[in-house]
């Protein structure tokens with residue numbers, strides 16, 4: 001990747017936490033780049049530091065050393081420039097779906113009526129038409145995730161951070177949502193970073209997969225996914241897909257022979 005195509009750069013990120021049992025090194029020198037409009041998936045062993053990395057990218061905490069540069073400007077704690085969708089959809093049960101979807105804009109200071117109008121324009125595209133006044137409890141799991149995604153993307157931040165956005169869904173709904181997400185991403189072309197534990201999901205959606213090492217983590221492998229889009233069920237049955245799946249798994253679990 002040439003410097004001109006680098007939109008997001010993470011360079012030498014180190015982060016440790018101190019507690020009763022001493023200091024725990026979590027990030028051990030994380031380096032990567034993301035180009036504008038690229039969809040990058042992050043996979044790594046449980047507890048290696050993926051969410052910690054996202055809190056730094058989201059501007060919720062600072063690294064001990066290293067830097068994050070987005071569009072030429074450094075990201076530091078307290079200056080959020082990314083739209084962050086955490087693992088749990090965090091929809092407030094007492095607010096309507098539209099009120100939840102517009103919350104991110106309201107927090108940014110957009111007047112309530114304007115925020116609702118802007119969020120509402122995405123409802124049809126996100127399969128939520130007619131559910132504006134419903135409560136989150138009246139939605140299916142997939143619809144809740146789509147509502148949380150509306151709240152995230154409507155903020156029109158330069159980078160989307162998706163932390164296991166489909167992790168809580170049953171496998172059929174998850175598969176359905178993976179194809180839906182691919183479709184909606186191909187129309188909006190957000191620059192997106194997505195954490196997932198599902199290697200097939202990463203290969204279905206991403207242009208590149210970053211494989212993180214165990215804690216203190218760093219990028220162990222970077223695997224380009226040159227599969228044509230749109231990727232379909234047939235894509236997942238190709239030799240190319242299977243070879244990529246083996247490559248990611250071999251990087252993820254080096255002790256297991258593939």
Ligand SMILES: Nc1ncnc2c1ncn2[C@@H]1O[C@H](COP(=O)(O)OP(=O)(O)OP(=O)(O)O)[C@@H](O)[C@H]1O
Pocket residue numbers: 017018019024026044045046047048049050051052053
């Ligand atoms: N604020 C904090 N204070 C102390 N330790 C923390 C803090 N945040 C994270 N950790 C520790 O950092 C390590 C990495 O946690 P993190 O949630 O980033 O991993 P992860 O890769 O996202 O995990 P998972 O795959 O299980 O979601 C864990 O050992 C966790 O206990």
